[in-house]
Amino acid sequence: MWQSFVRSTDHSTIYHDARWKEIIEGNFKHQLYFLTCSDSDKKIAGLMPLVHLNSRLFGSFTTSMPWFNYGGPLATDLATEESLMQQAAELSKKLGCSHMEIRETRGRTGWQSSQRKISMILPLPDDDSTLDASLGSKLRAQVNKARKNGLRVQFGGIEKLNEFYKVFSHNMRDLGTPVYGKKWFRDILESFPDEAFIAVASLNGTPLAAGFLLGHKDKLEIPWASSIRRTNHLGANMLMYRAILDEAINRGYEFFDFGRSTREAATHRFKKQWGAKEHDLHWHYWTHDGYALPELNPDNPKFKLAIKLWQCMPVAITRMIGPPVARNLP
Incomplete structure (x- = not known):
């Protein structure tokens, strides 16, 4: 029921x-x-x-x-x-x-x-060519640059989990945030086989950006996305999001949810450039x-020192000690 x-x-x-x-x-x-x-x-x-x-x-x-x-x-x-x-x-x-x-x-x-916080949601057109025409010339140039750099985007399920987790855990360390265990994502993929999938942007087999996607009814959402910061100049993140929007249209979704942001933060500006509209979260x-x-969030000053210390840890260590902490962060 x-x-x-x-x-x-x-x-x-x-x-x-x-x-x-x-x-x-x-x-x-x-x-x-x-x-x-x-x-x-x-x-x-x-x-x-x-x-x-x-x-x-x-x-x-x-x-x-x-x-x-x-x-x-x-x-x-x-x-x-x-x-x-x-x-x-x-x-x-x-x-x-x-x-x-x-x-x-x-x-x-x-x-x-x-x-x-606000969520950023993009209404999707019926076809990819209409979407491409709606994107600014600067954004299209960034995507084309990533293609010329030899980057490729692939979609999959559990077979892409290791690549996703490699990028995700590295980025979470850079942010100073404890990472979830890999099993969390594996269980979601297994429990939601028709709704959950992964996108990975890679260069010569090395993953540089990755996203975890969940679909429900007419909307596709990306609750987790990450990229390797030192290679951001190659445009992996831009190409990945462009490919995801194309995939969303091909799968019949009508909206794409870029996730939540703080107004005028870097993530908010990134999502806004794709044409996503602001929706208040209450x-x-x-x-x-x-x-x-x-105030259980990274903006709370009392967590500032802990964040800085976490950013100094080796990624391998954060993968071990992060999950017991992350499970208690809402």
């Missing part, structure tokens, strides 16, 4: 899918609760996945959905959505949490909120006894 409701409800996301429970609990050891509301016929009228994260480093809190941009209540009407929000807050209080964070694309009244909160809103 849960899966059927997700498939049939217009504004559902892939993160409402029940398959995440086994992936999250198996990899991160955090419990994912399925909250539901039923109608008079005892059929599901609304649902919400809610993950309880609990660690010595970051404390106890709930999120829908952590590690991703979207989540929150999925229902047939606003009253049911509000009932699910209240249910989630009561569960969070019962679990002894400091706060609850609900990640949504729509605002709601009566809850503390933050609009610090993150709603319940806090225990009026606690301040959480």
Whole structure:
């Protein structure tokens, strides 16, 4: 019933899918609760996945959905959505949490909120030639330069995982951010064989940029993308994104989601040049006894030293010690 409701409800996301429970609990050891509301016929009228994260480093809190941009209540009407929000807050209080964070694309009244982030979404044309004509001459030149440099882009599943993880873990070290374990991505690929795939841009067999993609209904999203910074002048990242947009059109998607950004940050400007439009992200909160809103993000000054130290570590070390930390970062 849960899966059927997700498939049939217009504004559902892939993160409402029940398959995440086994992936999250198996990899991160955090419990994912399925909250539901039923109608008079005892059929599901609304649902919400809610993950309880609990660690010595970051404390106890709930999120829908952590590690991703979207989540929150999925229902047939606003009253049911509000009932699910209240249910989630009561569960969070019962679990002894400091706060609850609900990640949504729509605002709601009566809850503390933050609009610090935006998502960047590009409506896709019906064919690649129309897309190419819509891109600026400067962007097209950068893509053509990458092709002339001999770069190639390939798509695949688990057979591309090692290449993706090599680039991704290297970039996460450079950012000073703990990396997820490779098994996390393998389990997603295996659990979502029709929705998940990988893009890799390489030069003479060496991966220089990589992206992990998830499709749901009419939208393709790239929740994780990375490139090797020292080779960015070759244009691997530009060529990869251009190939991904072509692939999205060929697969019949109508929108491409570049992921979340902070306004006017470098990532925001990169996504904007492709024609992507800004969409506000509304993150709603319940806090225990009026606690301040959480700041578990790299912009928090208290993490500045830890980030700098992480950036100095060998990549191989971060691959070993990163996953136990990353699982607790929402």
